[in-house]
Amino acid sequence: MISLTPENAPAAICAHVQTPMGIDDVQTAAAGIVELADETMANAARVHGIELGHDISSFDLLVTGGGGALHAARIAEKLDIARIIVPQNAGVGSAVGFLRSPVAFEAAISLMEPLADIDATALSDRVTTQIAHVRAIVEEAVPADRILTTAKIEMRYQGQGLEIVLEQAADADFAIDPAQLEAEFITRYRSLVGFTLKDIPLDLVSVSVTARENRSLGTPPVTPGAQPGAPALRQVFDLGEKEHIAYRVLDRACVGRDVTQGPAIVTEDQTTTLVRPGWSVHASDAGHLVLERHAP
Structure with missing residues (x-):
């Protein structure tokens, strides 16, 4: 002091x-x-x-x-x-912001593999395990019915530095669908950049899962x-x-x-x-x- x-x-x-x-x-x-x-x-x-x-x-x-x-x-x-x-x-x-922030926990799976080479079933199982893990941590402070879980899938064109994040709801039935991810990536890339690249494979960079307390904050009058x-x-x-x-x-x-x-x-x-x-x-x-x- x-x-x-x-x-x-x-x-x-x-x-x-x-x-x-x-x-x-x-x-x-x-x-x-x-x-x-x-x-x-x-x-x-x-x-x-x-x-x-x-x-x-x-x-x-x-x-x-x-x-x-x-x-x-x-x-x-x-x-x-x-x-x-x-x-x-x-x-x-x-x-004050820290104290009012919703309770949350995140875990990530680093991949950096071509999307075409991904074992979708094995990866879905890993993500499902992570969903249960992050939920269990947040459930120590928040009732289970007030927890939202989301998955962020990070992808890019092979050799590029621009990574696109696709966000999806994550639950016990979560499943990786490579064809759906490719379609979503191309749509999102086009909306951000204005064009897409042909004959360039996609990389799956990482998948992160977040469990977050579901609450709306407001300042009382x-x-x-x-x-x-x-x-x-x-x-x-x-x-x-x-x-x-x-x-x-x-x-x-x-x-x-x-x-x-x-x-x-x-x-x-x-x-x-x-x-x-x-x-x-x-x-x-x-x-x-x-x-x-x-x-x-």
Whole structure:
């Protein structure tokens, strides 16, 4: 664990940034550090959008992580993005996703053999054995009637690197049908590439079997309460204005569907959301924060 001492930050910034760079005051130096980080992140998104041929400004900005919601509004301004979404539990999203993910187990059979040489009966028996194996593992945590099993059959033209995955339901009666696999592969290859290859044999690369808990996940709607009493105020230095601006401090659980105008700071255990001047915030039906930028 690293113990932070916030009162030491101004002295460190003064010694290592403000004084060496000849900046007027420590607040401007600190804000400049944040501005540089925001510009770096915005430029990375800008370049990625250009590479993909997209207009970044036409997208919403979805932020995660403990610091994402602090930087989001300034990054959105740089990218001319008008709406930001801060999901519930954004600061611990990976952990929440892991805990909410369905129980699953996968096993694979590596083959790399010509499809024409496959012993379909023997391979079907191997796959059936694997189906029973993965189901037994998942059944340790999930009732048998809530388990789905699927088989993914990976194939390719001999000598090619493009491998096509064909997915099928897998049960105790699972059987490999080479003729059916060849027909499905050709159809799928044509849909992906636009043509097929003649007189090139097919390789069966692998067969993987997955047993997965069958459940649908959803985020329960959140009904926020009213903000109790008058919200506290916090002074935040604004680099553009070169002065401190008073931000209202709101608890996230108390942000409702009614629109709240910035400047405001929305606090929660895992992260903090900065609603800059010119932005508003409200909660969606699913409990996510939605920040919207208003035209100047």
